[in-house]
Amino acid sequence: MGNKPLKTLALVLAGALTLGLAACGNANNNSNSGAASSNGGSSSTASDKKVTITFQNIQPDPTTPSYKTLHDLVDSYMKEHPNVKIELDTLNTDQQKLKLKTQAASKEVPDITIVNPAAQMQPFVDAGLLAPLNDMLDQNGLKDTYQAGLLDNYTFDGNVYAVPDGNNIEVVYYNKDLFQQAGISQVPTTFDELLADVKALKAKGITPIAIGEKDTWTGSFLFMNILLRTNGGPGFLKDVVDGKRTFEDPAFVEAVDRFQDLVQAGAFPEGATSIDANAGGNLFKTGQAAMFIIGTWETGAIDSSSVGSQVGAFRFPTVDGKGDLNEFMLAPGSAFAVSANSEHLQETKDFLNYFAVNYPKKQFEYKNAVGLGQKVDGDLKSAGYSDLAMEVASMFNDIKGGDLSFDNTMNPAVSQAHLSSIQNLFVQKVDSATVAKEHQTAFEANK
Amino acid sequence: MNVLKVPARTIAVFVLPCLLLYVVLVFVPILVSFYTGLLNWDGITTAKFIGFDNFKTMFFHDPVFWPSVRRTLLYAVASMLEIPLCLFMAILLNRFIKRRANTLVSIYFVPVILSVVIIGQLWKTIYNPASMGGMLNGILISLGLDSWQHGWLTEPKIAMYFVYIISLWQYFGYHLLIQFTGVQNLPEEVYEAARIDGAEGFKADRYITLPLIVPILKISIVLAFIGSLQSFDMVMVVTGGGPAHATDVISTLMYNNSFLSLKYGYGSAIATFLVLVCLICTFFINFIFGRVEKKVG
Numbered sequence: 001m002g003n004k005p006l007k008t009l010a011l012v013l014a015g016a017l018t019l020g021l022a023a024c025g026n027a028n029n030n031s032n033s034g035a036a037s038s039n040g041g042s043s044s045t046a047s048d049k050k051v052t053i054t055f056q057n058i059q060p061d062p063t064t065p066s067y068k069t070l071h072d073l074v075d076s077y078m079k080e081h082p083n084v085k086i087e088l089d090t091l092n093t094d095q096q097k098l099k100l101k102t103q104a105a106s107k108e109v110p111d112i113t114i115v116n117p118a119a120q121m122q123p124f125v126d127a128g129l130l131a132p133l134n135d136m137l138d139q140n141g142l143k144d145t146y147q148a149g150l151l152d153n154y155t156f157d158g159n160v161y162a163v164p165d166g167n168n169i170e171v172v173y174y175n176k177d178l179f180q181q182a183g184i185s186q187v188p189t190t191f192d193e194l195l196a197d198v199k200a201l202k203a204k205g206i207t208p209i210a211i212g213e214k215d216t217w218t219g220s221f222l223f224m225n226i227l228l229r230t231n232g233g234p235g236f237l238k239d240v241v242d243g244k245r246t247f248e249d250p251a252f253v254e255a256v257d258r259f260q261d262l263v264q265a266g267a268f269p270e271g272a273t274s275i276d277a278n279a280g281g282n283l284f285k286t287g288q289a290a291m292f293i294i295g296t297w298e299t300g301a302i303d304s305s306s307v308g309s310q311v312g313a314f315r316f317p318t319v320d321g322k323g324d325l326n327e328f329m330l331a332p333g334s335a336f337a338v339s340a341n342s343e344h345l346q347e348t349k350d351f352l353n354y355f356a357v358n359y360p361k362k363q364f365e366y367k368n369a370v371g372l373g374q375k376v377d378g379d380l381k382s383a384g385y386s387d388l389a390m391e392v393a394s395m396f397n398d399i400k401g402g403d404l405s406f407d408n409t410m411n412p413a414v415s416q417a418h419l420s421s422i423q424n425l426f427v428q429k430v431d432s433a434t435v436a437k438e439h440q441t442a443f444e445a446n447k
Numbered sequence: 448m449n450v451l452k453v454p455a456r457t458i459a460v461f462v463l464p465c466l467l468l469y470v471v472l473v474f475v476p477i478l479v480s481f482y483t484g485l486l487n488w489d490g491i492t493t494a495k496f497i498g499f500d501n502f503k504t505m506f507f508h509d510p511v512f513w514p515s516v517r518r519t520l521l522y523a524v525a526s527m528l529e530i531p532l533c534l535f536m537a538i539l540l541n542r543f544i545k546r547r548a549n550t551l552v553s554i555y556f557v558p559v560i561l562s563v564v565i566i567g568q569l570w571k572t573i574y575n576p577a578s579m580g581g582m583l584n585g586i587l588i589s590l591g592l593d594s595w596q597h598g599w600l601t602e603p604k605i606a607m608y609f610v611y612i613i614s615l616w617q618y619f620g621y622h623l624l625i626q627f628t629g630v631q632n633l634p635e636e637v638y639e640a641a642r643i644d645g646a647e648g649f650k651a652d653r654y655i656t657l658p659l660i661v662p663i664l665k666i667s668i669v670l671a672f673i674g675s676l677q678s679f680d681m682v683m684v685v686t687g688g689g690p691a692h693a694t695d696v697i698s699t700l701m702y703n704n705s706f707l708s709l710k711y712g713y714g715s716a717i718a719t720f721l722v723l724v725c726l727i728c729t730f731f732i733n734f735i736f737g738r739v740e741k742k743v744g
Binding site: 098101104105123124126127129207213214215216269270271272273274275411412413415416417420421423424426427428445 | 489490491492493508571574575576577578579581598600601602603685686687689690691692693703706707708709710711
């Protein structure tokens with residue numbers, strides 16, 4: 001047997017391999033050129049030009065009202081504008097954050113994307129990746145639909161760079177049945193009462209407060225309530241950023257101490273730091289924990305859970321006589337932003353305007369109007385919203401002010417240091433002065 | 448090469464695609480990431496060149512860095528120590544299980560095919576506190592050993608070791624398979640000759656199996672070592688590096704810095720360090736095995 005057939009075979013195989021590679025390359029080229037041609041042209045007036053808008057979003061779950069709202073609006077817009085094709089790039093929250101950062105590094109932000117308020121979107125604005133939306137907000141009276149002051153969280157140097165999908169506050173949800181079992185007749189209004197309730201629940205073998213602290217933001221979000229109270233009102237972190245105060249301020253140290261009191265009283269589930277946020281929430285939604293301190297975005301999910309009918313909500317108690325019950329941790333929603341480099345900026349803005357104008361109506365229809373950042377016509381009660389939803393909605397009317405979460409106020413590096421420092425408090429008792437020092441060091445190192 | 452009588456250009460045709468892929472996908476990114484390590488960059492806005500400042504911070508000022516390195520190396524050593532155990536199992540299987548030893552090996556191999564996420568969730572449930580249905584603590588209670596209960600993944604002092612255990616368990620079958628194949632392929636005649644000389648059982652293992660299996664051992668050890676240096680997924684799924692960095696390894700630290708703290712430059716510096724450590728360790732292992740092979744061969 002000569003070498004010839006073997007060699008031919010080898011060459012054929014090698015050829016196939018290279019062809020395969022070339023094919024991959026071609027496929028890429030094709031899709032690129034395809035995108036380029038469909039993107040090409042139509043930047044100004046021509047409304048019959050074919051346009052493809054990429055809409056990156058964080059609504060992967062078809063059962064949620066937000067998913068239905070988004071798809072309804074996108075479909076109806078495409079029906080009304082046959083020349084516009086909207087491509088959804090649907091991811092879950094963490095994936096989207098990561099993908100956007102990767103895209104931002106190569107300046108390829110999708111036409112519409114999702115950003116988070118204040119400090120979290122600052123880098124994108126600074127890098128000039130987002131388009132100002134002032135003109136879009138003026139169309140169809142969109143601007144006036146937003147609650148007063150809400151857009152400030154997305155405004156830099158007088159330009160609004162994103163429009164939020166909601167505006168939430170942090171409240172304490174509680175399970176009335178479990179409270180009754182532990183002999184608690186009234187919801188706590190002071191921190192000491194809260195501690196006493198925690199102990200009463202614990203004595204009955206009930207986990208007092210549900211939390212999943214593997215995802216570190218949950219603990220921080222709760223902790224910030226205490227800081228909001230011990231500081232006697234909002235603005236502590238802002239003072240730190242402005243250099244007026246440091247983390248070693250008594251208000252902060254006291255907040256750490258009080259938080260540790262909660263931990264020591266056994267308020268949280270065992271092994272909290274290995275439970276992820278969803279699983280933590282499920283402890284409450286399945287009736288295994290008595291309280292859940294979280295943003296009002298959970299209202300709908302709690303309503304439809306098995307304990308929905310037994311759940312009420314109250315405001316985070318005052319701490320050592322300080323603070324005001326009607327000051328809340330504020331959570332302005334994630335927001336829709338438009339890429340500054342979008343090939344058809346105008347069409348994208350037109351769509352986003354349509355989307356944002358109709359968003360509240362749809363959300364209302366889907367019983368998801370609690371925590372909406374926009375005004376909506378219609379009466380919750382007659383629309384069939386639950387008592388819990390009504391109760392929470394009424395708290396919105398009493399808001400006197402509040403703070404944004406830590407990672408919306410501080411830069412990412414300081415936030416990460418803070419998050420892991422708070423997580424540490426769940427597993428061991430730490431001198432509060434040390435915690436304060438840790439924060440201050442991280443703050444100074446990452447200014 | 449010339450033994451095959453293949454002209455150079457045929458060789459080139461074969462080698463080039465892989466070489467190109469390798470250079471583009473491995474070599475270039477390493478260089479780029481080294482360069483990025485010299486920048487003060489959040490991955491989004493304009494980067495600033497700061498020389499070796501990131502490396503200085505990493506080596507001298509980051510309180511989390513060296514403990515992470517220590518945990519990573521310990522991980523690597525632990526996974527290396529697993530290999531002799533695998534070899535021992537393989538020898539036993541080969542000698543005493545005459546029928547269907549392959550089936551057994553396949554069963555041991557199952558965890559390797561399972562996704563890390565599934566295994567992570569499984570073991571998290573095993574490690575959970577008794578109040579959340581944790582199996583390990585439950586067993587301890589039913590044995591009356593209540594005081595032995597622990598938050599296996601939440602107590603900073605012990606959490607890391609229990610993450611190691613998961614990975615060791617998962618990759619046991621993998622290395623067992625490698626060793627088993629190695630042992631099976633050893634020529635029977637050698638053992639027959641040894642038997643005539645009076646060497647049987649473990650004596651034969653000591654003087655025949657072990658020296659002959661060294662190249663296979665080397666593969667296993669290099670794979671285990673490098674694999675655990677780069678371990679990321681298991682830690683991420685099980686603890687996310689927490690509580691408070693207690694289970695951070697080099698790669699999770701790199702991820703957290705690059706993508707959560709938005710210190711992309713600093714994260715790249717850590718990545719460069721990781722590449723260097725892997726290179727040095729591989730070199731070192733090769734060197735040691737070169738010595739060993741010479742000695743036993």
